[in-house]
Amino acid sequence: MVHALQRAGQRLRPGGALISLRPHRTWRPAIAITAPGSRLPVARLINPRFDRNLRAAESALERVVREGWFTLAGARSSRYRIYLQRPSQMRSYLELITPPRPRFPPGARASLYRLWSRAPAGARIEVTEYLVITVLRRRS
Amino acid sequence: MTDGRLLSAYPPDGLELRLIERFTSLRQKRVLEIGCGDGRLTLQYAPEAAFVLAFDPDRASIDEAAWQQANRRLGNVDFRVGSIEQLPGRGAPFDAALFGWSL
Numbered sequence: 001m002v003h004a005l006q007r008a009g010q011r012l013r014p015g016g017a018l019i020s021l022r023p024h025r026t027w028r029p030a031i032a033i034t035a036p037g038s039r040l041p042v043a044r045l046i047n048p049r050f051d052r053n054l055r056a057a058e059s060a061l062e063r064v065v066r067e068g069w070f071t072l073a074g075a076r077s078s079r080y081r082i083y084l085q086r087p088s089q090m091r092s093y094l095e096l097i098t099p100p101r102p103r104f105p106p107g108a109r110a111s112l113y114r115l116w117s118r119a120p121a122g123a124r125i126e127v128t129e130y131l132v133i134t135v136l137r138r139r140s
Numbered sequence: 141m142t143d144g145r146l147l148s149a150y151p152p153d154g155l156e157l158r159l160i161e162r163f164t165s166l167r168q169k170r171v172l173e174i175g176c177g178d179g180r181l182t183l184q185y186a187p188e189a190a191f192v193l194a195f196d197p198d199r200a201s202i203d204e205a206a207w208q209q210a211n212r213r214l215g216n217v218d219f220r221v222g223s224i225e226q227l228p229g230r231g232a233p234f235d236a237a238l239f240g241w242s243l
Contacts, residue, residue: 012235018237021240082148082149089147096148131159
């Protein structure tokens with residue numbers, strides 16, 4: 001990853017921006033059941049393999065700054081929400097994600113189905129995803 | 141489908157560009173995108189950019205990106221199959237390098 005950042009840096013003009021958009025490493029996707037006036041948290045998805053990739057990305061970004069290739073222009077987190085109509089759509093949703101895909105922690109999928117069976121009419125499944133942007137500037 | 145929209149695991153259109161614009165603008169800039177996939181994000185900012193070189197190692201994704209590009213008649217994007225290793229070390233400099241969900 002460090003090599004990829006350095007390689008991109010070689011083709012940037014001085015002061016040019018290197019932008020990394022990626023999932024947030026510690027704020028994992030959160031699943032909840034929502035209905036008018038209520039929101040019931042169910043679980044956070046886990047993805048140990050991908051966590052390692054994200055840690056490596058953070059480490060590479062820090063290293064190219066430390067080694068003087070870039071300066072840090074800033075970083076910011078954001079989130080977005082996706083709504084599913086029923087639990088069976090979770091499978092389709094997870095299959096859309098490039099591997100390694102997140103998964104439910106042990107017992108959480110069963111909890112989703114159990115809680116869904118008691119959910120009021122009009123309920124939806126809410127998936128909250130978190131992302132982070134880091135922007136570096138190439139040194140002169 | 142969710143609420144009549146196609147199910148997607150990616151952020152809604154515009155969210156990532158709003159985040160980017162907090163730090164830098166891609167308008168009239170030369171942009172290098174590494175790991176562009178099917179061009180989902182590329183095709184959002186390309187209409188405002190001066191030139192985009194976007195590549196991805198997956199041929200099927202690049203074919204899809206090129207098809208979308210043709211549909212939108214965007215002439216300022218060069219989609220290529222490849223990785224950053226294959227990027228020539230020399231050439232006109234870029235104003236921005238974007239790793240969108242690919243680092």
